[in-house]
Amino acid sequence: MTFRIAPSVLSADFARLGEEVRAVAAAGADLIHFDVMDNHYVPNLTIGPLVCRAIRPHVELPIDVHLMVKPVERIIPDFAKAGANIISFHPEASEHIDRTIGLIRELGCKAGLVFNPATPLSYLDHTLDKLDLVLIMSVNPGFGGQKFIPQVLPKIAEVRRRIERGGREVWLEVDGGIKADNIAEIAAAGADTFVAGSAIFDSGDYAATIRALRAALGKAARGRAA
Numbered sequence: 001m002t003f004r005i006a007p008s009v010l011s012a013d014f015a016r017l018g019e020e021v022r023a024v025a026a027a028g029a030d031l032i033h034f035d036v037m038d039n040h041y042v043p044n045l046t047i048g049p050l051v052c053r054a055i056r057p058h059v060e061l062p063i064d065v066h067l068m069v070k071p072v073e074r075i076i077p078d079f080a081k082a083g084a085n086i087i088s089f090h091p092e093a094s095e096h097i098d099r100t101i102g103l104i105r106e107l108g109c110k111a112g113l114v115f116n117p118a119t120p121l122s123y124l125d126h127t128l129d130k131l132d133l134v135l136i137m138s139v140n141p142g143f144g145g146q147k148f149i150p151q152v153l154p155k156i157a158e159v160r161r162r163i164e165r166g167g168r169e170v171w172l173e174v175d176g177g178i179k180a181d182n183i184a185e186i187a188a189a190g191a192d193t194f195v196a197g198s199a200i201f202d203s204g205d206y207a208a209t210i211r212a213l214r215a216a217l218g219k220a221a222r223g224r225a226a
Contacts, residue, residue, distance in 0.1 A: 001192050002192060003187065003192055003193070003194070003214070003217045004030035004031055004171070004192065004193040004194070005028070005029055005030050005031075005194055005196065005210055005213055005214070006029065006030060006031035006032065006033040006064055006173070006193060006194065006195045006196070007024040007029050007032065007033060007195075007196055007197065007200045007201065007206075007210075008033040008034075008035055008175070008195050008196065008197035008201075009021065009032060009033065009034060009035070009047075009055070009197075009201075010033075010035040010046060010197050011197035011198045011200070011201035011202060012024075012201050013201070017051070017054070017055060018054070018055060018058040020201070021055050021058045021059045022058050022059060023206055024200060024201075024206050024210075025059045025060070025061050026207075027200075027206035027207035027209075027210050028207060028210040028211070028214070029061060029210060030061065030062075030193075031061055031062050031063070031064045031086075031193070032055070032059055032061050032062070032063050032064065033064045033066065033175070033195045033197075034047070034052055034063055034064060034065045034066065034084070035047075035066050035068065035197075036048065036065060036066065036067050036068060036069060036075075036079075037068045037069070037141075038068065038069035038070065040069070040070055041068050041069055041070035041090065041092075041093055042068045042141050048075070048078075049075065049078035049079050049081070049082040050082070052065065052079055052082040052083055052084060053081075053082035053083060056082065056083030062085035062086060063083055063084050063085050063086070064084075064085065064086040064088070064173075064195075065079050065084040065086060065087045065088065066088050066112075066114060066135065066175070066195075067079070067087065067088065067089045067090075067093070068090065068093075068114075068141050069089075069093060070090075070092070070093035071093065071094070071095065072089045072090070072093040072094050072100060073094065073095075073099075073100055073103060076089075076100070076103055076104055076107065077103075077107060079109075080104075080107035080108065080109050084109055085109060085110060086109060086110040086111075086112060086132070086133060087104045087109045087110070087111065087112065088111070088112030088113065088114050088133060088135050088173075089104075089112070089113065089114060090113075090114045090115075090116065090119070091113060091114075091115075091119065091123040092119070097113070097123065097127060098126070098127065098130070101113070101127060101130050101131065102130075105130075110132035110133060111130065111131055111132055111133070112131060112132060112133030112134065112135050112171075112173070113127060113131055113133075113134055113135070114135040114136075114137060115134070115135070115136050115137060115155070115159075116137045116140060116141060117137060117138070117139075117140060117149050117151065117152050117155075121155065121158060121159065121162070124159070124162060128162060128163070128166055128170065129166060129168065131170055132170060132171065133170065133171040133172075133173055133193070134159050134163070134170060134171070134172055134173070135173040135174070135175060136152055136155055136156050136159060136172070136173070136174050136175070136191070137152075137174075137175055137176055138152045138174050138175065138176035138177055138178070138186070139175075139176030139177055141176075146176055146177055147177045148176060148177030148178065148179075148182055148186075149176070149177070152174075153185065153186070153189045154189075156172065156174060156186065156189040156190050156191055157189045157190050159172055159190065160172055160189070160190025160191075161190075163190075171192060171193045172190055172191050172192050172193065173191065173192075173193035173194070173195060174186050174191040174193070174194055174195065175195035176195070178194050178195065178196045178199060178213075179196070179199045180199070180209070180212040180213050180215075180216050181216075183213055183216045183217060184216045184217065184219055187217055194213065194217075196209075196213065199213075
């Protein structure tokens with residue numbers, strides 16, 4: 001299994017955002033995670049397409065946009081034009097989930113569906129075959145720096161089983177409270193893509209932190225192989 005590290009710019013220094021994005025890319029990140037909040041679907045207000053467009057020239061890595069906005073469809077084309085590669089949304093924020101997935105893919109982006117800790121996985125029953133990514137929130141969305149909710153581990157494992165039964169490559173991403181001391185357990189449950197915000201940007205050495213995350217993932221992979 002290929003593991004991917006996606007630093008979340010929500011925890012970056014916004015006064016130096018281009019520099020921060022270049023720094024985590026140089027430190028070994030695989031994706032740049034972009035948290036978009038509207039102060040309506042979630043109780044916080046963050047960044048929009050103009051900021052995505054501004055950072056696009058600073059990094060060649062894929063930009064992974066997580067939309068925490070309602071309604072969601074109006075803003076999707078703006079992010080596609082701004083340089084997003086992956087766009088994920090919450091099923092509760094769409095009036096027509098299948099149509100929203102189709103819109104994302106028609107615009108040339110990969111499509112993801114996001115599940116809060118309490119969101120039922122039944123939304124996958126008729127959408128998994130159209131998705132490129134499933135994102136499991138391991139905190140309640142709205143603010144960075146929260147602690148990982150361990151009760152989501154069985155949910156991650158169930159999504160992994162569904163992906164394997166489907167026989168298609170679908171990334172399984174987890175976001176919220178991920179650190180070097182718990183990432184192996186999250187990987188063991190079935191995740192392959194890991195969003196880390198404060199764990200990376202609040203550290204003094206981005207490269208060392210990403211190496212520590214990868215070292216823990218390496219131990220998890222070796223343990224599974226054994």
